[in-house]
Amino acid sequence: MxxxxxxxxxxxxxxxxxxxxxxxxxxxxxxxxxxxxxxxxxxxxxxxxxxxxxxxxxxxxxxxxxxxxxxxxxxxxxxxxxxxxxxxxxxxxxxxxxxxHTSDQHLWFQEALAAGPGSAEREMYLFRPGRGADGELPPNDWQSAFGGPAWTRVADGEWYCHLHAAEQPDLNWRNxxxxxxxxxxxxxxxxxxxxxxxxxxxxxxxxxxxxxxxxxxxxxxxxxxxxxxxxxxxxxxxxxxxxxxxxxxxxxxxxxxxxxxxxxxxxxxxxxxxxxxxxxxxxxxxxxxxxxxxxxxxxxxxxxxxxxxxxxxxxxxxxxxxxxxxxxxxxxxxxxxxxxxxxxxxxxxxxxxxxxxxxxxxxxxxxxxxxxxxxxxxxxxxxxxxxxxxxxxxxxxxxxxxxxxxxxxxxxxxxxxxxxxxxxxxxxxxxxRDPDSTLTLYRAALRVRHSHPAPDPTAPPTWLSAPDAPHLAFRRGALVCVVNLGAEPLHLASLGVPGRPALGSGPFDGDTLPPDTALWLLDPTAPAPLAESDTDDTRD
Missing domain, CATH: 3.20.20.80 (Glycosidases)
Known part of the structure; x- marks a missing residue:
């Protein structure tokens, strides 16, 4: 791995x-x-x-x-x-x-502007003549991800492509x-x-x-x-x-x-x-x-x-x-x-x-x-x-x-x-300084994650919840995760999930998981032994 x-x-x-x-x-x-x-x-x-x-x-x-x-x-x-x-x-x-794309202030683009149509310098970017009688329309209908046309016209009449801001001309990767x-x-x-x-x-x-x-x-x-x-x-x-x-x-x-x-x-x-x-x-x-x-x-x-x-x-x-x-x-x-x-x-x-x-x-x-x-x-x-x-x-x-x-x-x-x-x-x-802070939660979660890694990080988790359930429950290795995404409290005893509670995102009384709360459990029957550093970190 x-x-x-x-x-x-x-x-x-x-x-x-x-x-x-x-x-x-x-x-x-x-x-x-x-x-x-x-x-x-x-x-x-x-x-x-x-x-x-x-x-x-x-x-x-x-x-x-x-x-x-x-x-x-x-x-x-x-x-x-x-x-x-x-x-x-x-x-x-x-x-x-x-x-x-580069900046329009990049040396390559400045050289392209100075060199003019048909030059090798312009071939570094996507310069094209416009449509319409006098080239007054963009070369095509492409839209920028930032809004508006993905083309800007320069002083000599050609247009250059920018899928983002006008200050970000796209490079010509066929060059x-x-x-x-x-x-x-x-x-x-x-x-x-x-x-x-x-x-x-x-x-x-x-x-x-x-x-x-x-x-x-x-x-x-x-x-x-x-x-x-x-x-x-x-x-x-x-x-x-x-x-x-x-x-x-x-x-x-x-x-x-x-x-x-x-x-x-x-x-x-x-x-x-x-x-x-x-x-x-x-x-x-x-x-x-x-x-x-x-x-x-x-x-x-x-x-x-x-x-x-x-x-x-x-x-x-x-x-x-x-x-x-x-x-x-x-x-x-x-x-x-x-x-x-x-x-x-x-x-x-x-x-x-x-x-x-x-x-x-x-x-x-x-x-x-x-x-x-x-x-x-x-x-x-x-x-x-x-x-x-x-x-x-x-x-x-x-x-x-x-x-x-x-x-x-x-x-x-x-x-x-x-x-x-x-x-x-x-x-x-x-x-x-706060044992219930989000920083404390992240640090605790990463400690548990490192001490109980997924046996195969490319393999999907094993689902323990039904596809239509208002919660998610799955396991990967020794770690079991339950997340209550529903509107009602979730009773853990009714789920039959294995393991002892190890970390919660919010209050947990030993059985009832409130809405919008996640819980990690560690399964003592899993092959990997539990690390001594993993203490019960659920909040009450």
């Missing part, structure tokens, strides 16, 4: 994690200084979202230099020290690769020069000790030949994503096989994992299990994000369907996540902290690996960022109807009674995004 098959990977959004120099912006030295929080939580790996130079038109995912470090986040030496410190703590270090350039980017970071890559928008690099129209309702139904001419093209897979071969063979520096132990994770918004499984074949990606689980409603039948579908392809490297820098935080999305805590125990009990987003372990809610502080381009691109993703990217609260809660030394109104005034009880310091 490979380490990544059942890893706990902690996602860091560096500008919102910890500020070391008092400018109100989280940075790499701040992350380095706080890595022990991630280690103490029980994580196995850190995934750091982009820290490259960027004009920040899309929170750092508009990259101006793939081998540099943004000046407000640190230096190349800071990145080296961060990687080394992670390895000292036995944390794997994974970074974001954003290959679908061998683009492919060669990214091979060198991969080598650069592997030489600096990173243990893997999360590949952003992994389903969108290649577009269909001829760039045909996509038709109406392009972003209305994610289940149709694989049918779009700008998503899920066949040419992706030979490319990812080349990248996988590079990861498996490129020499590793001291401290990094061996080449054959590296990991490559697809952020692929392909929801059809059979199509998604093609990204994670033995010679391509190791894993792909499970967005179906993230987006499932708080309903037993739907969650069970998603779990079953996730294991539908034998041998798949299954992943789970409840939150990310792009998603509404689970406390808000599910409607209560109780549900978010129960969902955490559900997720962490499942075989496979789990991704946590910073602040999830604190039970942070989504923040309604004041209109004058919104940074997400979704706000403007949607005609100011969608507030976007900033509410999940608010700086973490570490300590203290008032903002900025130890995140920075600047005045509260000068942090990268504003923090609420009522977060003093949600700080890391406050929750460390």
């Amino acid at each position: 490979n380490w990544w098959q059942d890893m706990i990977c902690y996602e860091v959004y560096p500008r919102a994690f910890a500020d070391s120099d008092g400018d109100g912006i989280g940075d790499l030295p701040g992350l380095t200084a706080r890595l022990e929080h991630i280690k103490d939580l029980g994580a196995d790996a850190v995934w750091c979202t982009p820290f490259y130079p960027s004009p920040l038109a899309d929170g750092g995912y508009d990259i101006a230099d793939y081998t540099g470090v943004a000046a407000d986040l640190g230096t190349g030496d800071d990145a080296t020290q961060l990687t080394a410190r992670a390895h000292e703590l036995d944390l794997k270090f994974i970074i974001d690769l954003v290959p679908n 061998p020069k683009v492919q060669s350039a990214f091979t060198e980017v991969l080598r650069y970071w592997l030489d600096r000790g990173v243990d893997g890559f999360r590949v952003d928008v992994a389903h969108a690099l290649f577009k269909a030949e001829g760039l045909p129209d996509a038709g109406p309702g392009q972003h209305a139904d994610p289940l149709r994503n694989h049918l779009m001419p700008y998503y899920d093209q066949e040419e992706l897979h030979p490319l990812y096989r080349e990248w996988r071969a590079l990861l498996d063979t490129h020499p590793a520096p001291a401290g990094a994992v061996a080449p054959q132990d590296r990991v490559m994770v697809a952020e692929s918004a392909v929801f059809d299990p059979a199509r998604l499984s093609r990204y994670i074949r033995p010679d391509e990606m190791h894993q792909a994000f499970n967005f179906a689980f993230l987006e499932a409603p708080w309903e037993a039948a739907e969650l069970r369907r998603v779990v079953d579908g996730s294991f539908a392809v034998p041998g798949s490297a299954v992943t789970w996540l409840l939150s990310s820098h792009d998603a509404v935080r689970p406390v808000t999305r599910y409607g209560s902290l109780a549900r978010a805590r129960a969902a955490a125990l559900l997720m962490l009990a499942l075989p496979g690996s789990a991704y946590l987003f910073q602040g999830e372990e604190l039970g942070l809610p989504q923040v309604e960022v004041p209109i004058d502080r919104i940074l997400d381009p979704l706000w403007e691109r949607s005609g100011r109807t969608e507030r976007g993703r900033d509410g999940a990217r608010v700086p973490l609260p570490w300590t203290g009674e008032h903002a900025p809660y130890g995140f920075s030394t600047v005045a509260p109104d000068h942090t990268w995004l504003p923090q609420p005034d009522d977060w003093s009880g949600l700080t890391v310091a406050a929750q460390q």
Whole structure:
């Protein structure tokens, strides 16, 4: 079994994690200084979202230099020290690769604008003449994921494609020069000790030949994503096989994992299990994000369907996540902290690996960022109807009674995004002192998970509940998980589930499990012996 098959990977959004120099912006030295929080939580790996130079038109995912470090986040030496410190703590270090598009300030795009139509420089991107009598209409009907056309016209009359913001021009992945350039980017970071890559928008690099129209309702139904001419093209897979071969063979520096132990994770918004499984074949990606689980409603039948579908392809490297820098935080999305805590125990009990987003372990809610502080381009691109993703990217609260809660030394109104005034009880310091806190729950859950691992992280759990039940109950190895998603209390005695209670997401009186509550039990008849460190951690 490979380490990544059942890893706990902690996602860091560096500008919102910890500020070391008092400018109100989280940075790499701040992350380095706080890595022990991630280690103490029980994580196995850190995934750091982009820290490259960027004009920040899309929170750092508009990259101006793939081998540099943004000046407000640190230096190349800071990145080296961060990687080394992670390895000292036995944390794997994974970074974001954003290959679908660059920033419009990237040298390649600036050269393309200067060179003009028909030039080799323009072939690095998707420049096309427009339609209409004077080329005044976009080349096709493609829509940006951020709203509006996926095309912008430049001064000489040509249009360039951008599936996201206009400041994020899409690269032309049919150009061998683009492919060669990214091979060198991969080598650069592997030489600096990173243990893997999360590949952003992994389903969108290649577009269909001829760039045909996509038709109406392009972003209305994610289940149709694989049918779009700008998503899920066949040419992706030979490319990812080349990248996988590079990861498996490129020499590793001291401290990094061996080449054959590296990991490559697809952020692929392909929801059809059979199509998604093609990204994670033995010679391509190791894993792909499970967005179906993230987006499932708080309903037993739907969650069970998603779990079953996730294991539908034998041998798949299954992943789970409840939150990310792009998603509404689970406390808000599910409607209560109780549900978010129960969902955490559900997720962490499942075989496979789990991704946590910073602040999830604190039970942070989504923040309604004041209109004058919104940074997400979704706000403007949607005609100011969608507030976007900033509410999940608010700086973490570490300590203290008032903002900025130890995140920075600047005045509260000068942090990268504003923090609420009522977060003093949600700080890391406050929750460390509280035996009933969400941080305490996550730490306890990860201790139990590590001491009672799934016998086979690629095998589905064994269901103990009926398909139409208002609750979920399953086992994997010695661990039994029961989640009450119904409106009525659940009597454990009537279920006949084995094991002794070990951890609960909320109150449990020995038999009655309230609504929106999860319970872990450890079965003493399971082959693996119980670890001495696993004490009864149920709440009463």
